[in-house]
Amino acid sequence: MNSIFFKLSIRKLKKTKVYSITNLVGLTVGFTAFALIALFIRYEMNWDKSHEKYDRIYRVQIRNTNAIHPTSGNNISPHNRPVTAQMIERQFPEFEKVTVINEAGSTFLGTDAEHQVHDVKGIYADTCFFDVFSFSFVGGEQQHALAQPYSVVLSETLAQKLFNKTNVIGEFVLLENKHPLTVTGVYRDLPFNSSLRPSYIISFSSLKPLAGVDRSSFWAKDCMVYTLLESGVEAKNAEAKIQHLFAAYENLKFGEMQLCPLSKVYLNFNDSNDYLIILKLFGLIGVFILIMSGFNYVNLSLAQASMRGKEVAVKKVIGSRRWQLVLQFLSETVGVCVVALVMGLVATAFLLPLFNSVVDKQITFSLITDWKFVLSLLLLAVCVGLLSGVYPAKFMAASKITTLFKGNFLNKQRDTFSLKKALVTFQFAISLFLIVLTASFSMQIRYVANKDLGFQRDGLLYSELNASGNRVDFYQLRDRLLQHPEIVDVAMSKNFPFVNQGGGMTNWEGGDPNEKVTCRFNTVSYNYFTLLNTNLTAGRNFATAFSGDVGKSCVINEAAAKCFGWDDPIGKRVNDNQLTIVGVVEDFIYHDMHNPVEPSVLILAPNEIEGNWVFAFRVREDGAVHARNIITNELKMAFPNDPFEVKDFPSAFNSEYSFKIYHSVNKTLLFFTVLNILLAVVGMFGLVAFVVARRTKEIGIRKINGSSPLGIFHLLNREYYLLLLLAMLVAFPSAWLVYTSLPSANKLPAQPWIFVMGTGLLLLIVLVSTSYQTIKAATRNPIDALRYE
Structure with missing residues (x-):
């Protein structure tokens, strides 16, 4: 039975090439966009997970309880005092390890006075650092690498820049062209999505002779303290014990210690959800595009079903049961979705380098290592196929044989016609929403880039x-x-x-x-x-x-x-x-x-x-x-x-x-808006093709009775004008609400002309998408139209 369904499905796909290609292209674009957005969100939500003890690592930061009018929307400082580590180690056994780091800032390293490398990602770290964070060494001993003053551990990339090789243990590096450092280790570069991704690490004990700072320093305030909790220790309980660590010091009693999990250090260490809002927006766009491709498929499935009435009627006459007809329809739609997913995964791998350059990330994808991700997409494709085919399959299987033989019966079904209108309207609304939002964000970028900074930036x-x-x-x-x-x-x-x-x-x-x-x-x-x-x-x-x-x-x-x-x-x-x-x-x-x-x-x-x-x-x-x-x-x-x-x-x-984030968001929105427009074009092209095919005789009769090509063109397109108007009522408030909800102190107000421009652009897209089929039908010889069947 399964082989029969498979053969019938292949035969049907070959017979309706336009329908098949349109569906495959639309679904492929939808799955590709969804996969890219899903990979991006997964990447952003997986910062710092390269560290083996990720779920037990916390940053000890300070919340200033007496700070009013907190700047940047928060009163939390990621910086701490070096002595904090010693105080925690001595008093609280719940903390397995505590490490202190200090950002080196903008520095120069070199092998001599002539060969200097400018770097801004270096840190000073104590001997506990590698007990907390996971680094893979390719040279040197991790345990003793930071034990002595004037020791430095280099990343593979920096070692190559300085020495053109990585086997450099025992070599010397000049810090700021003055202080010789001994290379005691070389480690593999951490993944790009790591909040601590140093290009070099100098032993913390070097700060004593260089800046008069060590682990017992009390008033140095620009260090960061990270801790590894004992297994099974609740972070809330541990935080409560260190919360008032400096309560005995009059000048420091208002600084409460806070444990920030490593999972929040990048995304929202100060409980500011600004970037999470952006990620949710991207997720919403991914869902919208997938829904839009699914709606395209449903619309085309309905259109195709209306042309298959006689086929289903004949099968019913020769004894096919209802469940067999439903299964055949569903096997076709699921099969198309699975094929489209395979093509989408190939397109994802092909487009990923371009997408990485757009979002400025280093996202990777592999069918082998990401098998869980692929499996989830496969289940999603099956669900899309089932949802896309269930309505036409059930409707066709339940229809009477006499009704099916009459043909084009779906034209008389008010509910089906309304469903098609609703789907097309929602597609228009999604397209218009993305066009308006992307244009608004582009204008925001232009506004921020040219905003008066309060000082003269030129020269x-x-x-x-x-x-x-x-x-x-x-x-x-x-x-x-x-x-x-x-x-x-x-x-x-x-x-x-x-x-x-x-x-x-x-x-x-x-x-x-x-x-x-x-x-x-x-x-x-x-x-x-x-x-x-x-x-x-x-x-x-x-x-x-x-x-x-x-x-x-x-x-x-x-x-x-x-x-x-x-x-x-x-x-x-x-x-x-x-x-x-x-x-x-x-x-x-x-x-x-x-x-x-x-x-x-x-x-x-x-x-x-x-x-x-x-x-x-x-x-x-x-x-x-x-x-x-x-x-x-x-x-x-x-x-x-x-x-x-x-x-x-x-x-x-x-x-x-933040300016880089603006650019990244804008380019990402533009990228997916283009994909969405492509979906709209494909969907409208396929839908109009079937509308024209279904109304071929009607068009011929109208032309014989004197209808002009322009009149025929208007006849085939006029229903979309009303649907576009309905889409505006949905898309405009949604786009305005999302844009105004995006956080920024320097925001350009929503521009009315952008909404008008978006509507005009979508109308142009609709006309371009439908023009080939409608013009062809409007200028066709009416005799050919009457001979259509």
């Missing part, structure tokens, strides 16, 4: 530098640079917009001493605001005439004044009354394009340069290349032993995390 260069050796007077260096007409201004600061940010907490005059605001601290030169070309709204700028400004005065931004509740901030004090406010600067964006502008406190820098600084240069755009060469030469002379790199400001702006 800016910058360089991060760790100055050592003899102290250099900044203003003497600045005067030398300004002698060149290509250079307009030079400033220095500890932090710079979109390059790096300093964080801290402060109280303010007139406020509760126990309440603090999280804000951005920065130390800047006199002319910092002049270089940025931003204005002061109250008070004065730092000036050489006020020698007492250094270390005692500060300028705050408007956001800080608003947080403190001051109408006239000049003369008031912040930070335990240590800093007097002398000016208020206009808000300018310096952190990211997603969150609102945060309160900022800017302090005057000393004249002499020592330690880590960011130098900013405003240059004439017509002489930018020459200016870069001048700056490079001057910095080399001033800091001969300190490596650096002069960069364009746009590179920092475009690399900002």
Whole structure:
């Protein structure tokens, strides 16, 4: 019996080639899109799972209970004090291992003064690090790799960059061209979806001679502490024990310890669900596209069923039972879905490199290792096939033989006609929803990219530098640079917009001493605001005439004044009354394009340069290349032993995390909207082909009676105009609700013209999809039409 059904199905597919190809293409596109989105979501939800003890690893972070107006939507800091690890180890046996790490930041490593590699992903880690996290070593002993000061472990990629080989145990690497480090190990690169993915790891004990920090340091606040809980220990119980770890210290009693599972470190460590909303949106799009391909199949199955009445009637006459007819229909639809799934998996593997470049990920797919994923898709394909075929199969099997022999009986079935309309309307709604949402997000990207940052971004260069050796007077260096007409201004600061940010907490005059605001601290030169070309709204700028400004005065931004509740901030004090406010600067964006502008406190820098600084240069755009060469030469002379790199400001702006997310989301939406449009075209083409075939005689008679080709064209398309109108009533509120729900402090309001444009584009898609069949039918010789059967 199964072989008979198989033969009949193959024969039917061959007989109706247009129907078969249309269904296969539509379902293949649907399964491909669904598989790509599913792989993407699985990838994002599986960050850090390469570590064997993933489910027992937690980051110890701090929740500031006395912080009001928390910035970036949270009052949680991922950073901690090194001594936290020792305090937990000594007091709480529930914690099996506790490790301390410190991000190395922007550094240079090299084999000599000439061969330097700029890297921003290095860390310092203690000897417990490899007991908590899983690394695969290809050289050296993991157990003792970080035991001694000035030891470094390299990733395979960095080892290749530095030495052109990975067998480098015992070799030396220069840190910042000054400190020799001994290579004690080489490890395989971690997967891209790892929140801790260092390119090199220096022993934590090296920080003692380099920066005066060790595991017992109390006031160093820029480390991170990770812990491995004992098996069977409940995280909530362990967190309750360390929650008030620093309660005995007056200045630290408001910092509560919190355990953040490794699974949330990337997605939402501060309980901000912004990115999870994006993932849910992608999941919804995947489901929509699969539903749309299924609806295409149902529509075409209904259309095809209406042309198979006589076939079913003959089978009933010769004795076929109802269950046999149902089984035949279902075997056909399930078989087509399974074939489409196989083609979809092939297309997924083919398109995955392109998709990875769109979403900036390294998603992998293998039929062997991902057999569970493939099996789930297979079950889904069977379900789609059953759902697509069950209605026409049941309806045809239950119909009377006399009705079936009359042909085209589905035209008279009001419920079937309504079902087709509902499916087409929903398809239109999905297409319109995606078109409007994608266009809106594209406009949002354009809006953010061109938004006024509050300072002049054109003509800016910058360089991060760790100055050592003899102290250099900044203003003497600045005067030398300004002698060149290509250079307009030079400033220095500890932090710079979109390059790096300093964080801290402060109280303010007139406020509760126990309440603090999280804000951005920065130390800047006199002319910092002049270089940025931003204005002061109250008070004065730092000036050489006020020698007492250094270390005692500060300028705050408007956001800080608003947080403190001051109408006239000049003369008031912040930070335990240590800093007097002398000016208020206009808000300018310096952190990211997603969150609102945060309160900022800017302090005057000393004249002499020592330690880590960011130098900013405003240059004439017509002489930018020459200016870069001048700056490079001057910095080399001033800091001969300190490596650096002069960069364009746009590179920092475009690399900002939220801006990259915006671009990734926009490209992903565009990618799947194109696939959705392809589905709409395929579905409409197939549906109209069957409508034309079913109404061939009617068209011939109408032409004989004087109908024009334009009239025939309108006749075949007019029902879609009403369905498109109904789709607008569904799609417009949905797209508006989703777009307005997407979180962002710098959001372009929904633009009405985008909705109009989306409707026009969808109407054009419908007309293009149907034009070939409808024009062909409208211009066909009526004699040929009457001879159709």
